[in-house]
Amino acid sequence: xxDRSKLSREQKLAALAxxxxxxxxxxxxxxxxxxxxxxxxYSLGNFASSSGDLNKLLSxxxxxxxxxxxxxxxxxxxxxxxxxQALKQYDDALLIAPxxxxxxxxxxxxxxxxxxGARARADLEKALSASTGAKASxxxxxxxxxxxxxxxxxxxxxxxxxxxxxxxKITSGDEVPSSSPxxxxxxxxxxxxxxxxxGGALRALNVEMKLESENLQSNYSAVWQKQAWLLAATGQxxxxxxxxxSLATLTKKxxxxxxxxFDQDWHDWQKLADLFKRLKRPQEEKDCLQQIIKLTRKETQxxxxxxxxxxxxxxxxxxIQAYEASGDSGSARAVQKIFYRKxxxxxxxxxxxxYHFKWAEELARQGKVAExxxxxxxASAAAPENIQYRRRCVEILLTQKEFEQALSFATAxxxxxxxxLALAASAQRELGDLAGVQAKLxxxxxxxxxxxLIYQELAKExxxxxxxxxxxxxxxxxxxxxx
Numbered sequence: 001x002x003d004r005s006k007l008s009r010e011q012k013l014a015a016l017a018x019x020x021x022x023x024x025x026x027x028x029x030x031x032x033x034x035x036x037x038x039x040x041x042y043s044l045g046n047f048a049s050s051s052g053d054l055n056k057l058l059s060x061x062x063x064x065x066x067x068x069x070x071x072x073x074x075x076x077x078x079x080x081x082x083x084x085q086a087l088k089q090y091d092d093a094l095l096i097a098p099x100x101x102x103x104x105x106x107x108x109x110x111x112x113x114x115x116x117g118a119r120a121r122a123d124l125e126k127a128l129s130a131s132t133g134a135k136a137s138x139x140x141x142x143x144x145x146x147x148x149x150x151x152x153x154x155x156x157x158x159x160x161x162x163x164x165x166x167x168x169k170i171t172s173g174d175e176v177p178s179s180s181p182x183x184x185x186x187x188x189x190x191x192x193x194x195x196x197x198x199g200g201a202l203r204a205l206n207v208e209m210k211l212e213s214e215n216l217q218s219n220y221s222a223v224w225q226k227q228a229w230l231l232a233a234t235g236q237x238x239x240x241x242x243x244x245x246s247l248a249t250l251t252k253k254x255x256x257x258x259x260x261x262f263d264q265d266w267h268d269w270q271k272l273a274d275l276f277k278r279l280k281r282p283q284e285e286k287d288c289l290q291q292i293i294k295l296t297r298k299e300t301q302x303x304x305x306x307x308x309x310x311x312x313x314x315x316x317x318x319x320i321q322a323y324e325a326s327g328d329s330g331s332a333r334a335v336q337k338i339f340y341r342k343x344x345x346x347x348x349x350x351x352x353x354x355y356h357f358k359w360a361e362e363l364a365r366q367g368k369v370a371e372x373x374x375x376x377x378x379a380s381a382a383a384p385e386n387i388q389y390r391r392r393c394v395e396i397l398l399t400q401k402e403f404e405q406a407l408s409f410a411t412a413x414x415x416x417x418x419x420x421l422a423l424a425a426s427a428q429r430e431l432g433d434l435a436g437v438q439a440k441l442x443x444x445x446x447x448x449x450x451x452x453l454i455y456q457e458l459a460k461e462x463x464x465x466x467x468x469x470x471x472x473x474x475x476x477x478x479x480x481x482x483x
Contacts, residue, residue, distance in 0.1 A: 004043050008312050013350045016040045042076060051076035067093045071103055080385050083110050099130040115446055117150045137163055137180040141187055148191055149449045160188040182208055190450055193479045196472055202230050221247060221275050225482050233475055248279045266295040270318055292322040313343055313358055353382035357389055369396060387417040394423045403430040418448035425457050452480035
């Protein structure tokens, strides 16, 4: 079996169909085949099917109490929003290995979903005590966020300040990636913005920018954009413009570096094209679009020649958008026809809601809102536990001012996603349920204090609370939207 992480969704579905045939022919139900099916279904997001196979495996004497399978089943149940059962799996795994760091992190995450902050913090502190180097740095980030969400802001900020400095001291070793201090600085800046300390945030970003310029990471651009935004927000327009000019220079450097790579990836060129567009650099954007067209055409053609269940739909979507952006509407329409035909074939062949979701996203992008909503609803009905599908239904219904219907989609026991709750609060506000709005937003903040939609909704609060408060919330939302 090839590496699952390198397979497209279409290839995984084809592999799963082949595996089903083998299992039907194998009366003894091979444990190896059952394990492979569980892993494939998990990678496809079919968590109920994966959990069922894992339950069968864990009932076998040979694998009963297998720690890795217990953790995987916990992840499945967590994704199905069955948090009590997920905790049981993690508890059992931790009885076998009390200091399993990944399992402690997972259980802390579930405690967070259940609003049991003290227990989440205890698990993260235990994981931190058993970690060194890069792992300790990663867990410190999680612990800092947990502390901040429990209103221990000063403690969270102090932890991040210590974390990036200690991570920087050991980045010369092979164990710690150069991203460790960067992640700490980035989170520190976000916390300081939420607290209204723009000067402190600028200082943190200055250090992060210096480190980034020495070793450009794939997400380097967000740091410069955040810095430019903060400078503009504090009345330093000239410095903001200079920061964006520096970003354009660095982006050009990144595109030159990318063009020399043997194994070029159209995803990388797409990110650069988007960035050049935001920076208003049309020629550089056009150069990137030409690379996208060249690479995606080659990719889809190669897959057709290999007789796979493709061409890859993401590549086709990128090709459509590149043609549109370069002004070649005829080619864009031709590829769209191929896209619609393929996505319909895949949806019918596998009954996979992900294809209805892709279909809906392309329709929505073209402004065909009613058709898009139909397919979003089909996807959501087929996988009700998938918050992303439900969230897109709510977003469209809100734009159509169908507030009651939006709220009906948003009201679900498994709806424990911060952005989803913020959208639900928006629907409740329009329907006049202000008490419900407050409850939703407080729950959302306890789940993810970095979700910009929460601050957008908080900024709509009664103006009697003061313009300064409202402005701060709007600024926080705008800053956190820079990704």
